[in-house]
Amino acid sequence: MPYFYNTDDDRREMLEAIGAASVDELFQSIPADLRMDRPLEVGPVLTEVELTRHVGALAGQNAHAGNHVCFLGGGSYDHFVPAVVDMIASRSEFYTSYTPYQAEVSQGNLQVMFEYQSLITRLTGMDVSNASVYDGGSAAAEAVLMAISCSKRDGRVLAPESVHPEYRATVETYLENIGTRLETLPATAGRLDLEQLSAALADDVACVFIQHPNFFGALEEMEEIARLTHEAGALLVVSFDPISLGLLQRPGDYGADIAVAEGQSLGTPMQFGGPYLGIMTCKQEFVRRMPGRIAGETVDREGRRCFVLTLQTREQHIRREKATSNICTNQGLFALRATVYLSQMGPQGLREVSNGCLQKSRYAIERITSNPRFELAFAQPTFKEFVIRDTQNQVEQLLATSRETGILAGIPLGRWYPDLDDCLLVAVTEKRTREEIDAWVASLTGETSARKEQHTNCCHA
Amino acid sequence: MRNTRSTQLIFELSRPGRRGGHMPSLDVPEAALEALLPAGSLAKAALPLPEVPEPEIVRHFTNLSTLNMSVDTHYYPLGSCTMKYNAKRNERLASLPGMLDVHPLQPDETIQGMLQMMYEMQQALAEISGLPATCLQPAAGAHGELTALMVAAAYFRDLGEKRTKVLTPDSSHGTNPASATMAGFKTVTIKSTAQGLVDLEDLKSKLDEEVAVLMITNPNTLGLFEPNIAEVADLVHQVGGLVYLDGANMNAILGVARPGDFGADMMHFNPHKTFSGPHGGGGPGAGPICVTDKLEPFLPSPAVVKQDGVYRLDYERPRSIGRVRSFFGNTGVLVRAYCYIRTHGGAGLRQVAENAVLNANYLLSQLADVLPVPQGNRCMHEFVGSASKWKAELGFTAMDLAKRLLDYGFHAPTVYFPLTVRESIMVEPTETESKETLDAFAAAVKAILAEDPELVHSAPHSTPISRPDEVRAARQPVTSCPVL
Numbered sequence: 035m036p037y038f039y040n041t042d043d044d045r046r047e048m049l050e051a052i053g054a055a056s057v058d059e060l061f062q063s064i065p066a067d068l069r070m071d072r073p074l075e076v077g078p079v080l081t082e083v084e085l086t087r088h089v090g091a092l093a094g095q096n097a098h099a100g101n102h103v104c105f106l107g108g109g110s111y112d113h114f115v116p117a118v119v120d121m122i123a124s125r126s127e128f129y130t131s132y133t134p135y136q137a138e139v140s141q142g143n144l145q146v147m148f149e150y151q152s153l154i155t156r157l158t159g160m161d162v163s164n165a166s167v168y169d170g171g172s173a174a175a176e177a178v179l180m181a182i183s184c185s186k187r188d189g190r191v192l193a194p195e196s197v198h199p200e201y202r203a204t205v206e207t208y209l210e211n212i213g214t215r216l217e218t219l220p221a222t223a224g225r226l227d228l229e230q231l232s233a234a235l236a237d238d239v240a241c242v243f244i245q246h247p248n249f250f251g252a253l254e255e256m257e258e259i260a261r262l263t264h265e266a267g268a269l270l271v272v273s274f275d276p277i278s279l280g281l282l283q284r285p286g287d288y289g290a291d292i293a294v295a296e297g298q299s300l301g302t303p304m305q306f307g308g309p310y311l312g313i314m315t316c317k318q319e320f321v322r323r324m325p326g327r328i329a330g331e332t333v334d335r336e337g338r339r340c341f342v343l344t345l346q347t348r349e350q351h352i353r354r355e356k357a358t359s360n361i362c363t364n365q366g367l368f369a370l371r372a373t374v375y376l377s378q379m380g381p382q383g384l385r386e387v388s389n390g391c392l393q394k395s396r397y398a399i400e401r402i403t404s405n406p407r408f409e410l411a412f413a414q415p416t417f418k419e420f421v422i423r424d425t426q427n428q429v430e431q432l433l434a435t436s437r438e439t440g441i442l443a444g445i446p447l448g449r450w451y452p453d454l455d456d457c458l459l460v461a462v463t464e465k466r467t468r469e470e471i472d473a474w475v476a477s478l479t480g481e482t483s484a485r486k487e488q489h490t491n492c493c494h495a
Numbered sequence: 496m497r498n499t500r501s502t503q504l505i506f507e508l509s510r511p512g513r514r515g516g517h518m519p520s521l522d523v524p525e526a527a528l529e530a531l532l533p534a535g536s537l538a539k540a541a542l543p544l545p546e547v548p549e550p551e552i553v554r555h556f557t558n559l560s561t562l563n564m565s566v567d568t569h570y571y572p573l574g575s576c577t578m579k580y581n582a583k584r585n586e587r588l589a590s591l592p593g594m595l596d597v598h599p600l601q602p603d604e605t606i607q608g609m610l611q612m613m614y615e616m617q618q619a620l621a622e623i624s625g626l627p628a629t630c631l632q633p634a635a636g637a638h639g640e641l642t643a644l645m646v647a648a649a650y651f652r653d654l655g656e657k658r659t660k661v662l663t664p665d666s667s668h669g670t671n672p673a674s675a676t677m678a679g680f681k682t683v684t685i686k687s688t689a690q691g692l693v694d695l696e697d698l699k700s701k702l703d704e705e706v707a708v709l710m711i712t713n714p715n716t717l718g719l720f721e722p723n724i725a726e727v728a729d730l731v732h733q734v735g736g737l738v739y740l741d742g743a744n745m746n747a748i749l750g751v752a753r754p755g756d757f758g759a760d761m762m763h764f765n766p767h768k769t770f771s772g773p774h775g776g777g778g779p780g781a782g783p784i785c786v787t788d789k790l791e792p793f794l795p796s797p798a799v800v801k802q803d804g805v806y807r808l809d810y811e812r813p814r815s816i817g818r819v820r821s822f823f824g825n826t827g828v829l830v831r832a833y834c835y836i837r838t839h840g841g842a843g844l845r846q847v848a849e850n851a852v853l854n855a856n857y858l859l860s861q862l863a864d865v866l867p868v869p870q871g872n873r874c875m876h877e878f879v880g881s882a883s884k885w886k887a888e889l890g891f892t893a894m895d896l897a898k899r900l901l902d903y904g905f906h907a908p909t910v911y912f913p914l915t916v917r918e919s920i921m922v923e924p925t926e927t928e929s930k931e932t933l934d935a936f937a938a939a940v941k942a943i944l945a946e947d948p949e950l951v952h953s954a955p956h957s958t959p960i961s962r963p964d965e966v967r968a969a970r971q972p973v974t975s976c977p978v979l
Contacts, residue, residue: 037582068724068725080837080838086587089830095607096597098596121553130581132571134777135909136898136901139955152975153544168638203817306598308827309825328972335962338960350637362635370556379515394523397524
């Protein structure tokens with residue numbers, strides 16, 4: 035095996051020092067009848083050359099954003115990842131280290147965590163960020179649990195249908211065994227109806243959970259939602275799109291109590307759904323109920339500024355069953371990627387990315403809806419995603435045709451929303467070019483696109 | 496050689512007007528923002544993000560990286576964390592565009608290679624665990640625990656049984672009781688014997704028909720295989736409960752013994768430990784779980800299935816608990832774990848366990864005369880010594896030794912866990928270390944014991960910082976750099 039050191043001579047010397055006759059003897063505490071009497075069957079051993087060929091062949095069977103033009107979103111996006119992000123994250127001093135329990139030899143990781151938290155609080159306008167949780171879905175669930183704890187109300191949690199269906203499903207799973215009910219409010223116009231919210235709010239509601247921009251890409255009326263929620267004594271939990279904050283008001287600006295996000299957009303590849311980055315922030319007053327690791331500033335014995343893991347009395351390794359959560363991971367490597375990404379973009383770059391998404395998605399909307407077959411499903415203003423309806427109700431066929439021209443044209447919504455089974459959710463990031471958008475339109479409408487061939491070969495950034 | 500400027504914050508390197516990335520000019524018509532979005536939704540001010548050019552960003556983060564110890568630079572015998580070598584081939588293969596740039600909601604027919612790999616991963620974990628049904632969705636070991644407990648809750652609900660308790664030994668990981676709370680259960684702690692094993696009498700006294708699950712780590716956190724595990728499992732099953740195996744220590748028994756064969760009904764793997772991670776500075780991990788057939792219907796959705804040679808994601812799982820996160824799972828971690836498993840094969844995985852156990856026992860033999868191991872002179876993949884004698888005789892603690900080892904160029908072992916051993920020092924060598932490294936580590940521990948205790952107590956002396964003031968950090972929390 036390629037990663038072992040021990041030779042037969044080593045083994046002999048080591049066994050002698052141990053005072054054991056054989057390696058088998060070291061396993062004698064395992065009763066004989068519980069030991070395996072055959073090798074595991076996990077496929078034949080592959081050398082590096084063979085493994086490279088095998089995995090290369092499997093990878094070669096997958097369509098991806100490098101050989102297809104990707105208009106898929108719904109929580110995972112084909113944004114541009116600058117080379118500095120990949121290069122820094124491939125430093126093995128970062129990726130082969132572990133949780134910084136020994137602060138003296140982990141200042142790199144700890145300072146990155148502190149810078150990450152600082153960048154996220156600046157991005158969101160929230161008081162406190164933790165060092166991250168798993169992903170957007172579990173961040174939402176942790177936020178809702180935290181809101182139940184902070185509000186001391188455990189009757190209901192309200193969320194409109196315009197919240198990502200997988201985030202709602204995750205919240206529902208987490209609430210199943212603790213007695214709090216997730217009540218889903220309709221979003222028939224593509225966003226939460228404020229009257230429906232008012233009617234549902236009561237003093238048993240722990241929090242209102244909103245996604246903004248929402249799953250359909252539309253903007254929710256955050257200031258009004260915040261006002262209504264707080265008047266009812268409930269907390270406002272928001273799932274935001276980090277890229278949108280290059281243009282939009284921040285969660286802290288409109289009064290969110292807890293704000294979470296899927297941070298994949300900030301320099302993490304799509305990699306079939308994970309690992310991603312769960313961003314989690316809150317108001318200062320709730321920090322001791324926040325789950326997850328937090329880095330804090332302090333000084334060493336010489337008075338030099340340094341960083342440590344702090345407020346650990348919230349956490350499972352100290353508090354056990356009384357901890358704020360069971361989580362004992364932060365997505366360190368992806369928090370690092372987000373830190374480098376936000377540093378590289380800066381205020382101006384992020385605004386350009388954000389504006390690119392907005393303007394290009396508007397161009398796509400104008401182009402596609404100029405064909406009478408397609409219409410916007412909802413009239414609300416959108417950011418980088420939108421829902422189009424195929425009035426001929428042939429979504430699957432359209433997607434298959436587009437794929438033949440090297441385009442992943444959108445996500446069919448019927449699986450989650452039976453009423454929208456004639457609709458596609460479409461995401462347009464800053465990476466998309468006008469030519470690609472024109473080719474996307476052509477692939478859906480059947481109009482000719484002179485330069486179609488180029489798109490299937492477009493080089494991956 | 497260390498660049499002292501590397502400890503400046505990125506915000507302190509910022510100067511107005513500097514910048515890193517530039518986006519291309521728009522190739523579509525640009526409309527005024529106010530024409531596209533409601534005025535009230537727009538930001539009122541520029542974001543207070545740093546303004547730093549690319550070369551400075553690269554130097555900043557590269558210099559920060561050099562302040563870390565890591566597996567690639569140092570021996571890292573951190574008990575319970577399995578800090579083994581992270582194979583470079585796995586990194587490269589997980590970075591192929593056909594793995595890295597795949598969107599999670601692509602149609603099944605466009606991801607047949609990905610689904611085949613995940614299907615084979617489900618099968619491999621089922622084989623290694625001895626439990627037939629696998630779910631790859633959980634994002635970390637603790638997330639796997641929570642998922643499995645939710646599966647157990649759904650199973651008992653389906654049976655119409657009201658069970659409220661989860662039992663865990665006092666030596667268990669803190670995540671076990673914390674997961675139990677999140678899944679709506681009350682935790683009941685089982686005592687350990689002086690030998691560090693589950694106290695059978697205490698277990699019997701706490702078993703009743705309100706017990707849903709016993710969560711057990713085996714080998715346990717003291718590095719001992721529970722020899723009575725079959726009897727323990729039988730006792731739990733007799734009252735209708737389920738046995739959960741915390742798979743944190745699977746490195747010790749790969750191919751030697753299978754949790755499904757010694758009575759576990761469900762378990763999680765830590766691929767970032769057992770199947771070589773990497774750990775990423777604290778994450779990502781993954782926490783796939785394996786369960787018995789009777790629990791399979793309750794696993795999260797979707798699962799990868801194979802029909803007529805075609806792979807697809809099966810969402811039609813009416814009794815499923817639902818989802819525990821968005822999308823499929825921590826695929827990037829699972830791809831690396833798959834590469835690791837295929838590199839070793841069945842016989843190779845057993846050799847992983849054999850070498851891990853051999854290395855741990857060898858290091859124990861080299862240290863036993865100076866570092867008492869209360870639970871005896873044999874272990875599995877790790878052992879837990881007690882520094883309480885040193886505290887009495889030399890005046891320094893387990894933490895002091897940990898800090899002084901940093902000066903010798905070794906990452907410290909885990910200290911003060913498990914809580915059942917006083918002044919505990921938990922050492923896990925892993926199989927990807929040489930006898931010479933283990934000898935050097937043992938020599939360092941012995942050299943430290945001969946040093947002036949004050950030198951040890953004030954260690955470390957050669958690291959980028961000395962001991963930080965943790966009390967100050969907790970009392971006056973500063974968790975972000977304020978905007979000036």
